[in-house]
Amino acid sequence: MKTYAVIGLGKFGSHVAKGLIENGEQVIAVDKNEDSIKEFRGICENLFIIDTTDINSLKDAGIAEVDTAIVSIGKNIEASILSVMALKEIGVKEVIAKAYTLIHGKILSKIGTDRVIYPERDAAKRLVKSFSLNPKFEVIDVTNTMKIARFKITAQYANIAAGDLLSRSKSDLKIIAFKRENRWEYEIGEFLVLKNDDVVLLFGNSKELEIFVSNI
Template sequence: MKKQYAVIGLGRFGSSLAKELIELGFDVLGIDSSEQTVEKLNGILTRAVIADSTDIEALKALGIGNFDCVIVAIGNDIQSSILTSMLLKELEVKTVVAKALTELHGKVLNKMGVDRIVYPERDMGIRVAHQLASPNLLDYIEISKDYTVAELSVPKRLSGLSLKELDLRVKYGCSVIAINRKDSVTIAPMGTDILNDSDVMVIIGNNQQIIDFEREFID
């Protein structure tokens, strides 16, 4: 059976996430306290309902405990976000993901046992800053406090080099885990793979390793 998701809070972040999950082929229940917001997503999501997520009986009536993952995407009401997350853990939802507005908000959610905490505004700010600092940086995703995955377009000066010649692992400690080309993607490329200036390298390493590589090789 395909996974079932519930998204609580259908503002910009929540509705975007819910729509993308639908596009990926999953069943999605959308929950919001605004009738107008719910009406906009009726017919787009698997189901959209008006409910107070801080009411445990309302959550039980929706069968929230049966969902594989529930995302708390409540906007600016930190109290409701915390109370909703607490009730979801009490109802033994398998996986609870919550949007945090501040570091303190995130710490509280973490103490409550929320499985994953996301900081959309902070993370987007970090990604945009890195993209502005390096024109060849297409995307930048922190996967932990130590490791980052970065997408870098191959500059002309590296075109024609093999990964063995580039020798990223030995020189910088980071690794090319994929090469995106116009018509194909090479996962776990070999040392003999040749880079072209139309390629995109997907690199994993810690922040400093990737910065050091960018400074020396990226135009």
């Protein structure tokens, strides 16, 4: 069994930590904020609220002995870089770090990060690939993480209520508009029955849209 430290329990870090725990791996979960730690009580034995730029704090938490440390600190680029440097200094075998920007990623690589990841960019690329494989879909970027998907209802999904279609995706996706007979409508109730050749605009984050597309 490999041992992991997940540093930074925001959205991405939480998903990583929970996934590792569900797979039976040994995880040390770390964040500087107590609120971020709360949801891990009861599922993770090793929880620490520490300054991850401090070498002694990392050692006291047992992080020097882990096989892999994953740094998932949000927009605080300085803390991310200093945490990676501290992890390398205490001899962690493998350090993986999330980059917030391309420049951030380049700096992480320069200071010896073993693997730099770009979750938002990679999710967007997978989403674009999903749409390219399914010509019924088009995607429009709203922000780095939020997208609008445009697709046409086929016979397979005709006569299904909008609420039922969304409930299948088990996500927070929203239908923000639909077109029927060349007329766009913007008030969509969950009981709206979709018809063949309706065009629907779905709004949500990259990951949820990726899952939705893969299930269509």
